Amino acid sequence: MKNKFWFVPGLFSSLLFVTGCSKDPLQNLTPEESRIYTTSYDSSANFQDYKTFSIADSVAVIDNGVVVKQHSASDEAYLNAMQxxxxxxxxxxxxxxxSPDIAIAVNRVYNTTTGFFDYGDYWDYYGGYWDPYYWGYGGYGYNVPFVFGVYQITEGLYSIDMFDLKNATTNQEINLLWNGLVRGEGVFNVSTATEAVNALFAQSPYLNTTH
Amino acid sequence: MTRYIKISFTLIIMLLISNLVKAQTTSKEGELKLHLNYQYGIPLGDFKNDMISNGSARGYSGSLMYQISPKWAAGISAGYQSFLQKYPRAVYETGDHEATSAVLTNSVEITPLMATGLFTPLAENGKILQPYISAGFGVNMLSFRQYLGEFGGADNKATLIAQGGAGLQITFGKAKESGFSIGANYQYVPYQRNGYGNMNNLGLQAGLYFPLK
Structure with missing residues (x-):
């Protein structure tokens, strides 16, 4: 029997090409939608007990293991937003x-390779750059007990840390109290800083104190 | 609008009248038919409640069916259905004392390959409208991708899949061997991981079938 419907597969294939193609889940994300804001904190800390803070005057840039001190426009924006x-x-x-109760340090971290981010490298260099002596606690080491998210990093991020100086003498080390991560497209834009820091604080209602 | 209603009504009446007319031939034993369908997928149950609530027009299926008898056919079928949903920004608990604010995107792709049976109980009466039921069982290449913002990962795995369907075939041509079909398929797609359950769904189909020789 002669096939009278030889055209149908072609027609159907065309239809599938137009309507059946898979959508890329990331294709329609705006830069704002691509960003994530992650916070973690020391659950044993009572943030009401802390009254004062000091913030580093520049940003540590950790670029694939190389650390430099910088103060770009976006760094300034993040420092101001945190303050x-x-x-x-x-x-x-x-x-x-x-003698501030809390020390705040802002870090700009780059990792130009794909795969899982090695947080160990980050902390290894951290103590070397933000020497505890800077806060007036020379000789102490940083204690960083948290393990952060495991998402893949393809660009870079801002990492903001709060350290416990109030109890540093008692603990004989400077404990991490809180960390905020800002990741995704446009995190290094000046216009992103306020929105990002606001988001970090919005999901950290425990961060408050009264005098 | 009234005009379209009249046209639709006329077409339905014509179909019903023509269905009373006996055709000369129907599906023949040993015939090989190709069924091609466009599909609209609707998530059901846990799939709808926990993962993706939106329906998706990104689906299709095809079957190669061997006519065992005028009423029964068996063969293989393959298909593809993708689902995608983006949820507005919200704060998720992502660890002990860890919270993440993100836009959540869930993407699921279902690609089944099944052994399929098709039963048309009134095939021998040769009428234009032929109801059918179908069933299938096989393997499914499942791809589940989840993103927080632009960061995420995929869970790709092979699962079992079972399918049951019903619908109507509308034959055309003198031999009544070809036609349009409309119907619905329920797919059972087992999945258990990270608190997510089965990805069962309903597929609304429309398509064509015709003999290959």
Whole structure:
């Protein structure tokens, strides 16, 4: 029997090509939608007990294991946003020489390789750059007990840390109190800083104190 | 609008009248037919509640069926259905004392390969409208991708799949060996991981079938 429907497979294939193709889940994400904000904290800490803070005047840039100190426009924006949010939550900004309860450090981290980010490298270099002596606690080491998310990093991120200086003498080490990660497209834009830091604080309602 | 209603009504009446007319021939034993369908997938149950609630027009299927008798056919079928949903930004608990604010995107692709049976109980009466039921069982290449923002991963695995369907064939041509078909398939897609359950879904289909020789 002669096939009268020889055209149908071609027609159907065309239809499938137009309508049946898989959608790329990431194709329609805006830069804002691509960003994630992750916070983690020391659950044993009572953030009400902390009253003052100091913030580093520049940013540590960790670029594939090489650490430099920088102060770009976006760094400035993140530092300012952090200061503003801490003050809104009741913490008082003091000079690092005035025995602040909390030390805040902002870090810009780059990893140009694909795969899982090696947080060990990050912390190995961390103590070397932000020497505890900077906070007036020379000789102490940092204690970083948290294990952060395991998402794949393809570009870079801002990592913001709060350290416990209030109890450093008692603990004989500077414990990490809180960490915020800002990842995704546009994280190094000045315009992103306020939105990102606001998001970090919005999901950290425990970060507040009264005088 | 009234015009379209009239046209539709006329077409339905014509189909019903023509269905009363006996045809000369129907499906023959030993015939090999190709069925091609466009499919709209609708998530059901846990799949709908926990993962993706939106239906998807990105689906199709095809079957190569051997006519065992005028009423029975058996063969293989393959298909593809993708589902995708993006949820607005929300805060998720991603670890002990760890929270992540993100736009969540779930993507599921179902690609079954099944042994399929087709039963058309009224095939021998030769009428234009032929109801059918079908069943299939086989393997499914499942791809589940989940993203927080632009970060995420995939879980690709082979699963079993079972399918049951029903619908209507509308034959055309003198020999009544070809036609349109419309129907629905229920797919049972077992899945258990990370708190997510089966990805069962309903596929609404429309397509063509015709003999290959």
């Amino acid at each position: 503003n949010m801490m003050e809104q939550r009741g913490y008082l900004l003091v000079d690092k020489n005035q």
